[in-house]
Structures are given as structure tokens and as C-alpha cells.
Amino acid sequence: EPEVTQTPSHQVTQMGQEVILRCVPISNHLYFYWYRQILGQKVEFLVSFYNNEISEKSEIFDDQFSVERPDGSNFTLKIRSTKLEDSAMYFCASRVGTDGYTFGSGTRLTVV
Amino acid sequence: KQEVTQIPAALSVPEGENLVLNCSFTDSAIYNLQWFRQDPGKGLTSLLLIQSSQREQTSGRLNASLDKSSGRSTLYIAASQPGDSATYLCAVPLRGNTGNQFYFGTGTSLTVIP
Secondary structure, eight states: OOOOEEEOSEEEEOTTOOEEEEEEOOTTOOEEEEEEEOTTSOEEEEEEEETTEEEEEOTTOOTTEEEEOOSSSOEEEEESSOOGGGOEEEEEEEEOTTSOOEEOOOEEEEEO | OOOEEEEOSEEEEETTOOEEEEEEESOOOOSEEEEEEEOTTOOEEEEEEEETTOSEEEETTEEEEEETTTTEEEEEEOSOOGGGOEEEEEEEOOTTOTTOOOEEOOOEEEEEEO
């Protein structure tokens, strides 16, 4: 069964550093998403991406965040200057049409 | 905005028991509803997807129902097994939402006791 692949599985970074989280969505999917889950809390929407542009973003997705689909296969989330409160599990997801989402296994980001 | 509530927050049952997890949502203008399973520290595994035109979906021992008008969905697990222990999340989009972002419930943490 097709999978959404995320790398790395765990990243530790120092506060103030830039991080890039990587995702390879399912190849025929058209809609791409980033979600995050702070430990013990709900899964929260960050951003959706369609037709090479952001279609929607949440209040969490401020100027410190950006997304890119640089080469038609990868989908990346960049955090420019990480804060302690950015520590969370970050999930990439993709879908096609009104089918359900397929989520990746997540990247655990720890900011120290 | 969509508010999604899941009851109970935690559930502990002996192996073999049938059980029902509940999900309610405030805005019924949805494309579909999806149930996920999350093991501790892991990703989200899709269990069942119900389109807005459907009333239920079945996969093995799992059956999910959807009542859009009342804003409710249930996940029925038959003959529970210890391997079913996990957190179960329901997620609901909004029809009018261009990105079709999902709103997640807080989940039901299920423990099946051998």
C-alpha cells in the first residue's frame, strides 16, 4: 500500500536554529498537509498546499514557518528560528479528491 | 470552525468485549469523517473513512457509523483484543473549507486487558 514517508523520524535542535522537515507524499495525491501534535494534546492543522501554493493555514503557521514542494516529489516544512514551544510531533499528510488522508509516521522535533 | 468531542476519554475493557467509541462534531457540513488509530509516540493509521453520503463502513472487526444530522459518529470494535490498545481519533473536515483541513478530537485511549 502506498505510504507517506517522513524524514527524519527524530530531530533535536537548539533554540533559534532552522530546521527542515521532509515528506514524500503519495505520488498521485494532489493535496498536501502539515499537522502537529504537542505531547498530550490534540493533533492540530498547520497548513494545506495545493497546486503549488498554500490553500489554507492556521494561526500557528506564522512567519517562522514555510512550506515548499521543490521538485514535484518532496514536500518540506521549514521552521526558521525554532522555539522551545515548537517541540512536537509533526505529521505530513496527503490525499486525492475526497478520499481520506494518508498520514506519515511523523517527525518528533525536540527543541533544546 | 469545527469542534470535535470524543467520549469517553479513556476506556479499559477485558479482552473479548465489544465496545463503542463516540465522536460528536458541531458543524454537519462535512465531506467525510475518518477514524484513526495512534499508538504511543507513533503516527496516525487510518482505520475507516465514511463519505458524507454513507451511513456506515466496515473493516474486519471495526464498524463506523455516521449520522450527519445529529453530528455523531461511532466506532464499534467487536471482540476486542490486547492489540487493539491504542488511542482512537476521529477527524472531520468542513465542506466549505478550501483546504479541507481536518479537525481532530482529543481521542479515546483504549486499554484491552488480557
